Amino acid sequence: MNTNESNESSGWLLTAVSCGGLLVIGAAWLVTPAGANGAAVTSARQVTILADQVTSAVVSTEPSKPAKGTGNFTGIVTLGGAALDLKPKVKKGDLTAKDAAVCAMDDVPDESLVVDKSTKGIANVFVYLDKAPAGKKYDTPKEPAVFDQKGCRFLPHGLIARVNQPVLVKSQDNIAHNTHTNPIRNTGFNQAIKPVESIGIKLLYDKPERLPVKVVCDLHTWMTAYHLVLDHPFGAMTNAKGEFEIKDLPPGKYEFIIWQESIGYVDRKFAVEITADKVTDKKIAVPAAKFAK
Amino acid sequence: MRIRPALVTLAAVVLTAVGCGQAPEAAFVLHQKTSELSDASRGAVEKELLNKFGTPHQLVAWQKFPFDYGASGENLVTGRNLYMRHCLHCHGVSGDGNGPTARFLNPQPRDYRLGKFKFTSTKSGLKPRRDDLREIVKQGIPGTTMPSFVLLPESELNAIVEYVRWLSARGEYEQKLVATLVGEGGGEKDISRRVNKDGESREAILKGLADFIAKDFVEEAAIAAGDVADSWVAADADENLILPSIARAGLDAKTGLPTDESLHKGRELYVSKKAKCMDCHGPGGLGDGVLTEQFWKIPGTTPEQEYAEPGLHDDWGNVQKPRNLTKGQYRGGRRPVDLFRRVYAGIKGTQMPAFGGTALTDEEIWHLVNYVLMLPHQKTSPAAKHPEKPSVASTGG
Numbered sequence: 266m267n268t269n270e271s272n273e274s275s276g277w278l279l280t281a282v283s284c285g286g287l288l289v290i291g292a293a294w295l296v297t298p299a300g301a302n303g304a305a306v307t308s309a310r311q312v313t314i315l316a317d318q319v320t321s322a323v324v325s326t327e328p329s330k331p332a333k334g335t336g337n338f339t340g341i342v343t344l345g346g347a348a349l350d351l352k353p354k355v356k357k358g359d360l361t362a363k364d365a366a367v368c369a370m371d372d373v374p375d376e377s378l379v380v381d382k383s384t385k386g387i388a389n390v391f392v393y394l395d396k397a398p399a400g401k402k403y404d405t406p407k408e409p410a411v412f413d414q415k416g417c418r419f420l421p422h423g424l425i426a427r428v429n430q431p432v433l434v435k436s437q438d439n440i441a442h443n444t445h446t447n448p449i450r451n452t453g454f455n456q457a458i459k460p461v462e463s464i465g466i467k468l469l470y471d472k473p474e475r476l477p478v479k480v481v482c483d484l485h486t487w488m489t490a491y492h493l494v495l496d497h498p499f500g501a502m503t504n505a506k507g508e509f510e511i512k513d514l515p516p517g518k519y520e521f522i523i524w525q526e527s528i529g530y531v532d533r534k535f536a537v538e539i540t541a542d543k544v545t546d547k548k549i550a551v552p553a554a555k556f557a558k
Numbered sequence: 559m560r561i562r563p564a565l566v567t568l569a570a571v572v573l574t575a576v577g578c579g580q581a582p583e584a585a586f587v588l589h590q591k592t593s594e595l596s597d598a599s600r601g602a603v604e605k606e607l608l609n610k611f612g613t614p615h616q617l618v619a620w621q622k623f624p625f626d627y628g629a630s631g632e633n634l635v636t637g638r639n640l641y642m643r644h645c646l647h648c649h650g651v652s653g654d655g656n657g658p659t660a661r662f663l664n665p666q667p668r669d670y671r672l673g674k675f676k677f678t679s680t681k682s683g684l685k686p687r688r689d690d691l692r693e694i695v696k697q698g699i700p701g702t703t704m705p706s707f708v709l710l711p712e713s714e715l716n717a718i719v720e721y722v723r724w725l726s727a728r729g730e731y732e733q734k735l736v737a738t739l740v741g742e743g744g745g746e747k748d749i750s751r752r753v754n755k756d757g758e759s760r761e762a763i764l765k766g767l768a769d770f771i772a773k774d775f776v777e778e779a780a781i782a783a784g785d786v787a788d789s790w791v792a793a794d795a796d797e798n799l800i801l802p803s804i805a806r807a808g809l810d811a812k813t814g815l816p817t818d819e820s821l822h823k824g825r826e827l828y829v830s831k832k833a834k835c836m837d838c839h840g841p842g843g844l845g846d847g848v849l850t851e852q853f854w855k856i857p858g859t860t861p862e863q864e865y866a867e868p869g870l871h872d873d874w875g876n877v878q879k880p881r882n883l884t885k886g887q888y889r890g891g892r893r894p895v896d897l898f899r900r901v902y903a904g905i906k907g908t909q910m911p912a913f914g915g916t917a918l919t920d921e922e923i924w925h926l927v928n929y930v931l932m933l934p935h936q937k938t939s940p941a942a943k944h945p946e947k948p949s950v951a952s953t954g955g
Contacts, residue, residue, distance in 0.1 A: 443911035
């Protein structure tokens, strides 16, 4: 298991360096959200540690250029104030944990608020348009998205799926899980997932959702994840450093929803004006008081 | 607008003519969540419901929904009249499961407004077929206070089923409208929090809401109604009916009883890592698994909150005991195929997940069904021993 993880981590690091540090965001809604999400958000805890190393290696990050006639929206969501000290939901080696042989192989971190030490960036924040720009239709990505489970933890913790894009629910754990959603518009999903489900059970959202859908496992009640379902590509999730990038927006005025799982709306209508061939960059600070319970 | 205003004035006329004096006026009540909206938002929901569904005296047959209203809506009227006589004591005028008798009952009568029904023959996550609802009304639900209405003629059963579907659609439509408005920030508590904690202006918030209600609400409501209508159509589609791909497995060719081998397999699956039945139902099938002892989170709460009581809860927020499988009482029907469907598609509105097509093959489900049907007839339960030679084999109903 450890070997496995370090393999994964180094793979991640390579990806990180090779694309110049800008990882998850663009990929989260690109034509293949599956691999991108799956690989990059493998483990936010690992990512947090690694990101520090990456920062020193990669001096500056060149934002990618928007396609001709469109604009990009980039930014960083940061925590204003001290980060909370969140205990792991399951401690490594805790034999009293349910299904400890599988679930306590490693810490299961509390991902309700993941903050990067150096940038103060908050990971797993959704930034998206509620609806597609008027009158536009966007093709469904052909590649399925992958939603995996390992060490009684959902990987990735947050995922953006497009309407009618299959999400393959997999499991690397040698124990059953059940993947349970209760969406507002779509049909609820509550399927038992057998141990080591490598092919993946198809979960299909055929309607967009306004807010991210919470995903739980009733057999391991600490397991949570969020799926955002959009019928357009203009949504992103912040990476481990809190950064996001939404590419190729038609020029115009937009109101973005910014949403974080512990507090809900960070902003209901974050106004942004996009100009052709330009990158609009915003810094969004969330006061730490908002997270106080 | 595809509204066909109501067809029913007769009942109102009769009721007025009879002049029943003190009897309270039958009225649809608002969902708790609706009453927690700001005034304008609540008003918008009330108006929609009144326009599309009317009042108990003046029903509206909104053709958006794929229900059999009869040529001039007489099915709905018949269904309503029968419902008022037979069902409302427990299920309430609005189908909210909160009739006058409800407070004395355990389990609570079904609140139709979530659009969820537990015992169906349809695939995971889907609503019941008409047949499923009719069967429940006809047979009752063993182990609950839901009685059998088997003596009613078929036509009356059908009318009741149609009216229950209508009530459920009305309630689900209401919930979806509320969810839309809550999403727009129309919840009164939410507004107060934003004004008092975040320093936003109340006027600005209300102005934004008023704009939404004036401009976008109609379209959002149409989408919500479409979603509800689609789900009822899907429930009755033949491809969504669960039919086992193989005949009941594990039966002795001569006696027709489950073989020891099948019962073994069933037991092994029951305690296995891949089915994990005992996490909820307990090692001996008593419904006392480890998951019944912990505190559960309330779904849909941000930040997360926990229920006050330990134990599994269903989507209606009621404590939900996993079935004690040693009692031989099966709420959704006791035929082997009924149990097959419970395992295949899970139980809607509960944590019981669907195993069919994902974790278990149809053959494995049959072994599990054979084992579960044998449990009440084991002499020593919860012995949790392998049933090497079960003294009484299952007959399976």
